[in-house]
Amino acid sequence: MPELPEVESVRRGVDEWTAGTTITGAEVADxxxxxxxxxRRIDPSAVSGFVSAVTGQRILRAERRGKFMWLSLGEGAVSSSVSVASSVPRPELGILVHLGMSGQLRIHSPDEEIHRHTRAVLHLDSDRELRFVDQRIFGHIGVQPLVHGYGRLVPASAVHIAADPLEPAFDPEAVVGELAKKRTAIKAALLDQTLVSGIGNIYADEALFRAGVHPLAVPARTRKSRLVAVLESATKVMSDALAVGGTSFDALYVNVNGESGYFDRALLVYGRGGQDCVRCGTEIAKITVGGRGTHFCPECQKAPRYR
Structure with a gap:
């Protein structure tokens, strides 16, 4: 599933092509x-309701928190950080887009061929179309009210999602404080999107390796300095991935122009089970933590010994 760098790469492309445009119509093919x-059992009225809700709306900007992305709709350009209590006009609706494992947002000209897995299309007054392509239909799209959550306006279904390391609302000191209370494996804690959002399986493994922390370490029994190192590593590794367009393992993740990311070439542990560690030469191990395949170096990430 796309994680923060991949979704942010898509968001940037979508924002570049759609911000300030008006939706002149919409189609839902599936x-x-x-x-x-x-x-997946949808009331027949949902399609007409979606089309009616978005047609005529102006896209103010494409936004993201963690792995969630949405298009803010409204009549004027306003800051996403505007307080709910402010008298400045703010967007009230958003088109939430969850890419799932196979969703793609693609920009096309109206005369370009429609991909057979295209599920929905937004027609824009810029003579462009924003198409939602999803081979496996693991993603979804829908109109939601925007509500106040963790310092900004977010879609109602994402109000419980915590701030991510790349947004201004992120408070690393507060996150470390909450993380230090966790008595589960640190790998599982990093995947808890209500604690810190955007970190998925790939970047959790990479962050723990860079910080030298074992994935089964218990945060409540780990020095805070090491927890700080993990969060800093997560921020750095996701920033590095974002710089090259994210991580692509197959053709299902691409940006709005159909281009893949290249960070898979820089992964140090994820997906390298059985191979030699790039630091010490020890064989990379693979275990399951919280139902997720987890890669680490037994030498560089010593197993915790609790008394």
């Missing part, structure tokens, strides 16, 4: 895309 992975 109503299932309006549901979620756990709810």
């Amino acid at each position: 109503p299932r895309i309006l549901g979620t992975t756990s709810q």
Whole structure:
């Protein structure tokens, strides 16, 4: 599933092409895309409701928190950091886009061929189309009210999602304080999107390796300085990945122009089980933590010994 760097790469491209444009119409080729992975039985009125809600709306900007992305809709350019209590006009609706494992947002000219896995299309007054392509239909799209959550306006279904390391609302000191209370494996804690968002399986493994922390270490029994190092490593590794467009392992993750990311070439442990560690030569191990495949170096990331 795309993690923060991949979603941010898509967001930047979408924002470049759509900010300030008006949605002149919409099509939903497959109503299932309006549901979620756990709810694909869609009321027939959902399609007409979606089309009606978005048609005529102006896209103010493409925004993101963690792995969640949305298009803020409204009549004027306002800051996403505007307080709910402020009298300055603010967007009230957003088009939430969850890419899932196979979703793509692609910019096309109207005369370009429609991909067979295109599930929804937004027609823009810029003579462009924003198409949602999803081979496996693990993603979804829908209109939601924007509400106040962790210092900014976010779609209602994402109000519980914590700030991510690359946004101004992120408070690393507060996150370390909460992380230090966790008695689960640190790998599992990093994947908890209500603690810190955007970190998925790939970047959790990479951050722990860079910080020299074992994935089974218990945060509540780990020095805070080491927890700080993990968060700093997570921020750095995601920034590095973002600089090269994210991580692509197959053709399912691409940006709005259909281009893949290249960070897979710089991964130090993720996906390298059985290979030699780039630092010490020890064989990279693979275990399961919280149901997720986890890669680490037994030498560089010593197993914790608690008394």
